[in-house]
Amino acid sequence: MKAAPVLVVDNVSKAFGGVRAVDSLCMDLNKGEVLGLIGPNGAGKTTVLNLISSVTRIDSGDIRINGTSTRNLPPHGVARLGIARTFQEIHLFKGLTVLENAKAAGHLSVRYSLFDGLASLPRSRREEAKIEHTCMDILRMFGLHGDAGKDASSLPYGRQKLLEIVKALVTEPSILLLDEPAAGLNTEESNELRDLVKEAQKRFSLSIIVIEHTMEFIASISDRVVVMNFGKKLVEGTWDEVRCDPEVLRCYLGED
Numbered sequence: 001m002k003a004a005p006v007l008v009v010d011n012v013s014k015a016f017g018g019v020r021a022v023d024s025l026c027m028d029l030n031k032g033e034v035l036g037l038i039g040p041n042g043a044g045k046t047t048v049l050n051l052i053s054s055v056t057r058i059d060s061g062d063i064r065i066n067g068t069s070t071r072n073l074p075p076h077g078v079a080r081l082g083i084a085r086t087f088q089e090i091h092l093f094k095g096l097t098v099l100e101n102a103k104a105a106g107h108l109s110v111r112y113s114l115f116d117g118l119a120s121l122p123r124s125r126r127e128e129a130k131i132e133h134t135c136m137d138i139l140r141m142f143g144l145h146g147d148a149g150k151d152a153s154s155l156p157y158g159r160q161k162l163l164e165i166v167k168a169l170v171t172e173p174s175i176l177l178l179d180e181p182a183a184g185l186n187t188e189e190s191n192e193l194r195d196l197v198k199e200a201q202k203r204f205s206l207s208i209i210v211i212e213h214t215m216e217f218i219a220s221i222s223d224r225v226v227v228m229n230f231g232k233k234l235v236e237g238t239w240d241e242v243r244c245d246p247e248v249l250r251c252y253l254g255e256d
């Protein structure tokens with residue numbers, strides 16, 4: 001029997017005024033899978049990630065993570081279910097170092113109470129040490145450990161994009177959502193980022209949804225691809241199946 005999907009988007013709709021950003025969308029993410037989410041600008045891709053991470057409330061339908069509905073959960077409640085995401089734009093804390101940025105993200109997933117934190121009990125100190133260890137470990141994996149003490153905003157753009165992924169990983173997610181992680185990167189940087197995402201996926205047993213415009217990136221990382229247009233799912237399948245689909249070609253040609 002096929003294992004149940006880790007994430008189910010069940011007939012979800014979201015409108016902004018008259019715009020149907022996401023329209024009756026059904027989509028599954030299987031365990032250990034990399035799902036590419038593509039489509040022209042304005043297709044509703046980012047809105048899908050916002051709905052999954054509860055940054056935006058759904059109008060109708062349901063989203064389930066390992067069987068649990070996220071309908072009434074705030075973003076940190078969804079994070080506790082094992083979801084982490086990056087944003088299309090850089091979301092770093094300016095004035096904090098690279099390590100401090102990573103640690104700030106790690107604190108989201110800490111299990112000690114506020115009281116322990118305030119009283120600085122040994123348990124919270126152990127947690128603190130554990131977070132720092134996890135952060136340095138993942139920074140090293142992404143080649144950023146040498147930058148740990150630098151102001152995050154002083155890093156070149158490409159390395160800031162890597163740090164965004166580090167911040168997501170230190171929360172120890174099981175599902176990672178990436179919104180255009182390679183946007184603005186050159187081919188070499190984009191390939192490096194793709195290889196690191198693949199490595200992280202194996203090492204942390206992640207299931208991933210990734211939005212990207214670079215088709216080489218999508219082709220080389222995705223097990224399966226969902227193509228959206230006007231809030232709806234146009235087609236899904238392997239990259240080789242969807243890339244020649246006449247409807248897909250038409251919606252991309254229409255854009256350009």
Ligand SMILES: Nc1ncnc2c1ncn2[C@@H]1O[C@H](COP(=O)(O)OP(=O)(O)O)[C@@H](O)[C@H]1O
Pocket residue numbers: 016019020021039040041042043044045046047048
């Ligand atoms: N917060 C918002 N308020 C109003 N309209 C929005 C908002 N977010 C997205 N939209 C609209 O929803 C549609 C889908 O946007 P988006 O999900 O960002 O698309 P994509 O990521 O595929 O480019 C667009 O028409 C966009 O203008």
Ligand SMILES: [Mg+2]
Pocket residue numbers: 045046047088
């Ligand atoms: Mg977008």
